[in-house]
Amino acid sequence: MKKVAVFYYTQSGQALNIAKNICQSIELAGNEVVYKEIVPERSFPYLWSRDNFFEVFPETRLGIPPYGIEEMDLSDVQDADLVMVAGQSWYLSPSLPIQSFFISWQVKDYLKGRNVIFVNGCRNMWLMTVRKVRKYIFEAGANLVGHIVLQDKAANLVSVVTIVRWLFYGKKEASGIWPRAGVSEKDVREASRFGDVILTALEANDYSKLQERLMDKEAVRYKPGVVYVEKVGHRIFDIWARFIRARGEYEDEKRAFRRNLFFLYVFFVLYIVSPFGMLVFYLTYPIRLFFVGKQKRKACYELGWNAYEKVQ
Numbered sequence: 118m119k120k121v122a123v124f125y126y127t128q129s130g131q132a133l134n135i136a137k138n139i140c141q142s143i144e145l146a147g148n149e150v151v152y153k154e155i156v157p158e159r160s161f162p163y164l165w166s167r168d169n170f171f172e173v174f175p176e177t178r179l180g181i182p183p184y185g186i187e188e189m190d191l192s193d194v195q196d197a198d199l200v201m202v203a204g205q206s207w208y209l210s211p212s213l214p215i216q217s218f219f220i221s222w223q224v225k226d227y228l229k230g231r232n233v234i235f236v237n238g239c240r241n242m243w244l245m246t247v248r249k250v251r252k253y254i255f256e257a258g259a260n261l262v263g264h265i266v267l268q269d270k271a272a273n274l275v276s277v278v279t280i281v282r283w284l285f286y287g288k289k290e291a292s293g294i295w296p297r298a299g300v301s302e303k304d305v306r307e308a309s310r311f312g313d314v315i316l317t318a319l320e321a322n323d324y325s326k327l328q329e330r331l332m333d334k335e336a337v338r339y340k341p342g343v344v345y346v347e348k349v350g351h352r353i354f355d356i357w358a359r360f361i362r363a364r365g366e367y368e369d370e371k372r373a374f375r376r377n378l379f380f381l382y383v384f385f386v387l388y389i390v391s392p393f394g395m396l397v398f399y400l401t402y403p404i405r406l407f408f409v410g411k412q413k414r415k416a417c418y419e420l421g422w423n424a425y426e427k428v429q
């Protein structure tokens with residue numbers, strides 16, 4: 118019997134649901150799966166207000182969590198054969214609790230030398246998150262052996278609206294013209310297909326081909342238009358994050374004006390600039406096609422994935 122330790126942070130339950138579906142077949146095969154919740158020292162609000170949603174931006178983007186996580190009792194997972202971390206992206210980065218998890222000394226000690234799978238349940242922008250997760254895992258002396266990302270498959274601008282309805286007002290279900298927010302129930306359910314692939318690697322204690330096998334099952338969906346927006350956004354977010362933090366640290370009222378400016382900027386970019394950006398991107402798509410392939414290859418290379426053609 119093998120043991121899998123699943124560390125998770127989730128506000129709505131989405132990330133945990135995905136992890137549970139993935140681990141189903143591992144458990145059914147007689148293995149033990151131990152779930153460990155990542156609990157921030159101070160909880161983040163859910164539902165969010167506009168102010169607190171934008172207040173976490175600079176620290177998330179810059180990777181400086183304002184506080185850590187509660188100490189964990191790890192005695193029951195010391196003998197785990199595999200570690201899974203399930204979380205989400207905030208501001209094109211791992212969420213603050215996930216970042217606090219990776220930089221906690223207790224966790225770093227624990228992860229050293231272990232094989233880790235990262236599971237991300239996000240809206241649709243995951244590339245920079247996995248890059249950062251890969252770095253955290255490397256710094257802990259562990260190996261990132263698998264990455265699974267489940268996203269909202271609605272069009273980018275539609276999911277921008279539905280995620281606000283969900284995270285700010287608790288309206289997750291479809292209503293009027295808006296589809297249901299988040300990763301679809303079908304996709305969450307069907308995440309169980311990854312369990313068989315992980316089980317094979319777990320039993321053989323061989324993770325060398327795990328990412329490739331996961332990609333055969335569509336563990337990663339690469340949308341060139343979204344990746345383009347994400348990369349540009351990531352650079353611009355860096356400037357904004359530094360600009361806001363220059364006025365004060367987390368929750369310092371002195372930075373409220375700059376934080377509100379950032380809100381206006383995001384609103385303007387999402388609803389005015391990005392529709393045109395996407396339009397230009399797709400109008401010039403035939404010319405870009407060559408570069409898209411190249412970019413995809415480069416992104417996969419940077420993440421250490423050999424079989425880039427298997428990225429959907």
Ligand SMILES: Cc1cc2nc3c(=O)[nH]c(=O)nc-3n(C[C@H](O)[C@H](O)[C@H](O)COP(=O)(O)O)c2cc1C
Nearest residue numbers: 127128129131132205206207208209239240241242
């Ligand atoms: C503050 C905040 C920022 C977010 N930023 C992103 C983002 O940059 N990219 C993305 O794909 N999803 C983003 N999301 C959505 C989350 O990744 C996630 O799908 C959602 O919060 C539900 O996760 P949970 O209920 O498992 O915590 C953001 C959510 C929050 C709360």
